[in-house]
Amino acid sequence: MTPPTHTAFRSVVALSGGVGGAKLLDGLARALDPDRLTAIVNTGDDFTHWGLHICPDLDTVMYTLAGLSHPTQGWGLAGESFEALAMIRRYGAPGWFQLGDRDLGTHIARTLALRDGQTLSQITDTLCRALNVRHPILPMADAPRPTFVDTDSHGALPFQDWLVLHRAAPAPRAIRFEGPPTPTPAALDALHRADLVIITPSNPYVSIDPILALDGVRDALRHLPVLAISPILGGRAVKGPLADMIPALAAKPPSARAVFDHYGDLLDAVALEADDADQIPPGLPGLATSTLMGDRDDRARLAFELLDFAAERLR
Amino acid sequence: MTPPTHTAFRSVVALSGGVGGAKLLDGLARALDPDRLTAIVNTGDDFTHWGLHICPDLDTVMYTLAGLSHPTQGWGLAGESFEALAMIRRYGAPGWFQLGDRDLGTHIARTLALRDGQTLSQITDTLCRALNVRHPILPMADAPRPTFVDTDSHGALPFQDWLVLHRAAPAPRAIRFEGPPTPTPAALDALHRADLVIITPSNPYVSIDPILALDGVRDALRHLPVLAISPILGGRAVKGPLADMIPALAAKPPSARAVFDHYGDLLDAVALEADDADQIPPGLPGLATSTLMGDRDDRARLAFELLDFAAERLR
Numbered sequence: 001m002t003p004p005t006h007t008a009f010r011s012v013v014a015l016s017g018g019v020g021g022a023k024l025l026d027g028l029a030r031a032l033d034p035d036r037l038t039a040i041v042n043t044g045d046d047f048t049h050w051g052l053h054i055c056p057d058l059d060t061v062m063y064t065l066a067g068l069s070h071p072t073q074g075w076g077l078a079g080e081s082f083e084a085l086a087m088i089r090r091y092g093a094p095g096w097f098q099l100g101d102r103d104l105g106t107h108i109a110r111t112l113a114l115r116d117g118q119t120l121s122q123i124t125d126t127l128c129r130a131l132n133v134r135h136p137i138l139p140m141a142d143a144p145r146p147t148f149v150d151t152d153s154h155g156a157l158p159f160q161d162w163l164v165l166h167r168a169a170p171a172p173r174a175i176r177f178e179g180p181p182t183p184t185p186a187a188l189d190a191l192h193r194a195d196l197v198i199i200t201p202s203n204p205y206v207s208i209d210p211i212l213a214l215d216g217v218r219d220a221l222r223h224l225p226v227l228a229i230s231p232i233l234g235g236r237a238v239k240g241p242l243a244d245m246i247p248a249l250a251a252k253p254p255s256a257r258a259v260f261d262h263y264g265d266l267l268d269a270v271a272l273e274a275d276d277a278d279q280i281p282p283g284l285p286g287l288a289t290s291t292l293m294g295d296r297d298d299r300a301r302l303a304f305e306l307l308d309f310a311a312e313r314l315r
Numbered sequence: 316m317t318p319p320t321h322t323a324f325r326s327v328v329a330l331s332g333g334v335g336g337a338k339l340l341d342g343l344a345r346a347l348d349p350d351r352l353t354a355i356v357n358t359g360d361d362f363t364h365w366g367l368h369i370c371p372d373l374d375t376v377m378y379t380l381a382g383l384s385h386p387t388q389g390w391g392l393a394g395e396s397f398e399a400l401a402m403i404r405r406y407g408a409p410g411w412f413q414l415g416d417r418d419l420g421t422h423i424a425r426t427l428a429l430r431d432g433q434t435l436s437q438i439t440d441t442l443c444r445a446l447n448v449r450h451p452i453l454p455m456a457d458a459p460r461p462t463f464v465d466t467d468s469h470g471a472l473p474f475q476d477w478l479v480l481h482r483a484a485p486a487p488r489a490i491r492f493e494g495p496p497t498p499t500p501a502a503l504d505a506l507h508r509a510d511l512v513i514i515t516p517s518n519p520y521v522s523i524d525p526i527l528a529l530d531g532v533r534d535a536l537r538h539l540p541v542l543a544i545s546p547i548l549g550g551r552a553v554k555g556p557l558a559d560m561i562p563a564l565a566a567k568p569p570s571a572r573a574v575f576d577h578y579g580d581l582l583d584a585v586a587l588e589a590d591d592a593d594q595i596p597p598g599l600p601g602l603a604t605s606t607l608m609g610d611r612d613d614r615a616r617l618a619f620e621l622l623d624f625a626a627e628r629l630r
Contacts, residue, residue: 080398081398101396112409
């Protein structure tokens with residue numbers, strides 16, 4: 001049964017990377033009508049592979065909201081096949097990035113539309129409509145804005161090279177963004193209309209910071225109630241390299257508190273795993289609950305809790 | 316059981332388009348050791364689709380010799396899936412050309428290698444090795460040499476647009492080839508070393524003529540014994556639009572004889588379906604036999620018959 005929608009906020013904007021953000025967005029999309037929720041999604045991970053323009057975070061969010069994402073592996077589509085990849089590997093061409101056959105269809109359609117002169121925003125809208133995604137998903141930027149990981153051992157690595165090809169092994173010294181820091185007009189407009197901003201439990205350095213670094217985003221957030229959910233639970237990241245990035249980039253052990261400190265005075269409230277309640281920054285309202293999102297009902301449960309908490313403490 | 320190989324000829328070159336040519340090549344490959352048979356394959360049908368460089372005839376020949384081709388449909392791979400295509404159609408992107416998932420792997424690998432600066436010859440060699448194809452398959456040309464179909468109703472159409480998108484409906488007025496008429500050095504070299512040329516039962520206008528129109532090919536053939544097999548059986552083409560093209564381009568009914576007349580004095584012998592024995596051009600040795608190739612054994616049977624016939628009549 002669909003739960004009743006939450007109406008305390010007119011317009012919630014969620015900043016998101018891939019998996020963790022997508023799961024929370026999936027819950028928020030069940031708690032909020034499509035005109036009350038907008039996702040602004042990191043495009044710093046976008047890259048070209050096999051000549052195709054790939055947007056890992058946009059696709060993870062899109063597939064997740066479409067109910068098509070793989071239930072456990074955290075990327076890609078449920079029931080996906082890998083026939084093209086198998087042939088490419090057989091030919092000795094680069095097969096280090098796992099692209100499924102249906103996923104390939106997405107990248108081909110996007111790449112053709114980009115060559116045709118459409119913006120990433122327009123294309124994302126087309127793809128989402130085709131997959132019956134009802135809530136707006138906005139790329140943070142239309143122009144490429146690639147994230148680079150500066151390392152001592154391998155120099156500056158494009159993000160996907162660092163993450164997938166090098167398995168996030170080279171210690172990051174700094175994270176840099178290249179290209180124009182121009183948000184999409186729709187993203188900036190959504191922030192200007194928002195009455196609540198949720199920073200989803202995505203990686204702060206490589207999923208959320210790319211959004212925050214765009215012109216006008218931090219300024220907009222300073223005038224809005226901002227609630228961040230920790231991607232670190234009990235000192236560990238649910239997925240991805242974050243737990244190793246915090247010591248490397250912030251010289252402290254991985255913790256929910258380290259993430260909140262990273263966002264600093266942008267935050268007006270936080271949410272984190274119940275066992276981590278001691279990590280709530282002094283002076284900030286904090287919701288300690290179960291944040292490890294399992295199935296879709298559990299995601300919706302967390303979304304309602306967050307919205308109730310925000311309605312109570314941030315208005 | 317593998318039949319003994321045929322040793323009457325040191326070096327047989329077969330000119331080939333897609334399906335019909337590929338079937339006969341499959342038989343010839345069982346009759347001749349890899350150092351005694353070279354395929355020169357039409358690349359006039361090559362085109363770009365979904366941003367990928369597609370070589371329909373090269374792929375049909377390669378898949379067929381690899382034993383991977385679809386047993387009945389005449390193109391593509393056996394047991395192929397179409398997951399990427401289904402997604403692309405769902406997104407409303409061009410889905411009129413059926414590309415399977417494994418086939419897509421071939422086109423992606425080829426396109427990447429072309430961008431990398433490799434020649435089509437080098438790439439074809441790499442792909443064939445990966446698929447354990449033992450007989451050399453040579454593209455007729457490395458540079459694009461696209462075939463156009465001039466029509467009254469739709470103007471000049473690129474070949475695949477005419478064949479697939481327009482289902483070969485607009486009557487052809489003429490066939491034209493664009494781009495430099497330069498054969499690959501390996502193809503020309505194979506012809507200079509050949510002691511028999513077989514024109515496979517492919518479409519003379521759009522599969523064989525593109526090869527014959529390259530610099531030096533007709534000259535080479537004039538000094539060699541040439542055996543052509545008719546792609547027309549009982550006035551009909553086994554596959555494809557040839558039966559309608561002959562009336563449109565040659566103003567005569569479709570027949571084996573019309574095909575042989577088209578090749579004219581290049582031919583030293585012909586082979587055709589037993590019932591069409593009256594179509595053998597006067598003065599030319601003709602083999603009337605079963606040319607409708609079924610399974611792989613039947614293809615090998617025809618190949619041995621052709622080679623025996625050529626050994627007897629053309630040396």
